[in-house]
Amino acid sequence: MRTARNIGYILGLPVLLVLVWWLSTLGSVNFFVPKPADLVETFGEVWFGDRFFSDVLPSLGRLVVGVAVAILIGVVGGVLIGSVRWLRALLEPTLEFFRAIPPPVLVPVLMLLMGITDSMKVMVIISGCVWPVLLNTIEGVRAVDPVLSDSAHTYGISGWARVRYLVLPSASPQIMAGVRQSLSLGLILMVISEMFASSSGLGFTIVQFQRSFAIPEMWSGIVVLGLLGVAMSFIFQWAERNILRWYHGQKEVENAA
Amino acid sequence: MSPGTLAAGGAAPPKERQRRKAGKGAAKQLLGILGIIGFLATWELIPRLGLIDERFLPPASEVIAALVVDFGLTAFWVAVGETMKAWFLGLLMAVAAAVLLGFIIGSSDFLRKATNSTIEFLRPIPSVALIPLAVLLFGVKIESSLLLIVYASFWQVLIQVLYGVADVDMVANNTAKTYGLGRMARIRYVVFPTALPYLMTGVRLAAAVALVLAITAELVIGSPGLGREIALAQSGGAISGMYALVLATGLIGVLINMLMRQIEKRILGWHSSIRSEVIV
Structure with a gap:
């Protein structure tokens, strides 16, 4: 009974919305709003063919490489900058400025410096995603x-062991918060870099559909991006639950007390 | 315990501690300025030494000169004005809609459960996915920017408001009920103050996101504003001008961050999270 009600809560509103959409487009011939059945059909036709290998996979590859490198640089740099007091004071204002620059403006800049290449697109993702991770890591390392910290010092724990067993775990909630921001930024930057300068990839394909007024195809592209965003958010939540299990447990204990 | 006893109970006399703290702050600021100077010097040297061609990365002095020239141009301020207009309107609409919906959904257990899956599904959809739609519907007008800005900032605020409304102290709420406060009065005097810190966090995040999306829309779609000027400068080969505009967007970003922090401090002056910062 309880599970039935939960399923009702989860599915109720989405089903209702789709129903409204279906009914309102039943008799209409509106050019801009496709019918649900048409959209599903187009979706299958457009994205489960050659395009999956020529556009979707390369885009995803660039996204994964870019975000992974950005997280690596952000965490390593953040631990370094966060543990050295004068270095932090020296770099903080400059870094704050870089974070404040809206990442999409990096697309024309990097296009100029590197030309329109795959590595340029990866670089756009890296240079946009690195700041949230970097600054959050610095914050987290500082707040150990x-x-x-003193206990670790007393036990003679220093160097790599200190980073591995003290600094990284205690900064990890902050780091994960940064990673979450980077992931959604990365997806945005992937799409923009392809819309702005490319001849392949998800962003390019969707703009191409829009320019040729292939409306159902365009909608199906929007759906792909949406599903991608949702999938990334689920993967992130799963990873966060596993990595920060100890932290959430600790929070619960603290809140209960 | 009052703040006065706290300060007096400390190890060092308050005045001396304040002075020591001020000295530390000054040293920190000095290092920060040194960092900025160091960054600008590196930027100046890289093209001068020929590590990167001057045509692609002009030295810092040239870019800053171009930025200063920009400051004297009406066209520059018109572009800034367009960007800020889209930013402000978009943010305003997103916050208004999110607060209204957030309070309605948050105050009912049924609505909260029923909308949860839909919100969790719609939220991660990247707003740039809506770019083609915006182009079809509005073309290169400001409405295109607004669509993207509102969509992106709406979720940031809504989620925070929902957290905030859920955080209401049951004892406080029941006390208010016992004293005969009506639904509206309880929302005004119990729910709203509890949700306010969350709301401010959401607005601060949304303000940053709104700027990113405003610039993105201008850059990719070509609605009026700084982003379009950057794209034009790049395709027109006005490279120093382009870097100057990029610097300008960064400055706007910093200003917005500072402004939002000030507003947060002003509005939440009564809240312990801000008060404790002042005392320590």
């Missing part, structure tokens, strides 16, 4: 519990 001083008692834990």
Whole structure:
């Protein structure tokens, strides 16, 4: 009974919305709004063919490489900058400025510096995604519990062991918050870099459909991007639950007390 | 315990501690300025030494000179005005809609459960996916920017408002009920103050996101504003001009961040998260 009600809660509104969409387009011939059945059909035709290999996979590849490199640079740089006090004071204002630059303006700049290449698109993703991770890591490293830090010092834990067992775990909630921001930024930058300068990829294909007024195809592209965003968010939540299990447990105990 | 006893109970006399703190702050600021100077010097040297061709990366001095020239041009300020207009209107609409919906959904257990899956599904959809739609519907007008800005910032605020409304202290709420406060009065005096810090966090995040989307729309779609000027400068080969505009967007970003932090401090002056910052 309880599960039935939960399923009702989860599916109720989406089903209702699709129903409204279906009914309102039943008799209409509106050029801009496709019918649900048409959209599903187009979706299959357009995206489960050659295009999957020629556009979707390369885009995804660039996204994964870009975000992974950005996280790596962000965490390593953040641990370094966060643990050295004068370095942090020296770099913080400059870094804040770089974070404040809206990442999409990097597309024309990098296009100029690197030409229209795959590595340019990866570079756009890296240079946009690195800031949230970097600055959050610095914040997290700075906020390491001083008692834990002193204890580690007393036990002679230093160098790599200190980073591995003290700094990284205690900064990980902040780091994950940064990663979450980077992921959604990365998806945006992937699409923009392809819309702006490309002859393949998801962003390019969708703009191409729009320019040739292939409306159902365009909608199906929007759906692909949406599904991608949702999938990434689920993967992230799963990863976060596993990585931060100890942290959420600790929070629960604290809240209960 | 009042703030006065806290400060007096500390190890060092308050005045001396304040001075020591000020000295530390000054040293930190000095290092920060040194960092900026160092960055600009590196930027100046890279093209001068020929590491990157001057045609692609002009030295910092040239770019800053171009930015100063921009400051004297009406066209530059018109573009800034267009960008800020889209930013402000978009943010305003998103916040208004999110607050209204957030309070309605948040105050009913049924609505919260029923909308959860839909919200979780719609939220991660990247707003750039709507670019083709915006172009079809509005072309290169400001409405295109607004569509993207509102969609992106709406979720940031809505989620925070929902968290905030859920955080209401049951004891406070029941006390208010016992004292005969009506639904509207409870929303005004119990729910709203609880949700306000969350709301401000959401607005601060949304303000940054709104700027990114405003610039994106101008850059990719070509609606009027700084982003379009950047695209034009790039395709027209006005390279120093392009870098100057990129710097300008960064400055706007910094200003918006500072402004939002100030507003947050002003509005939440009564809240413990801000008060404790002041005391320590």
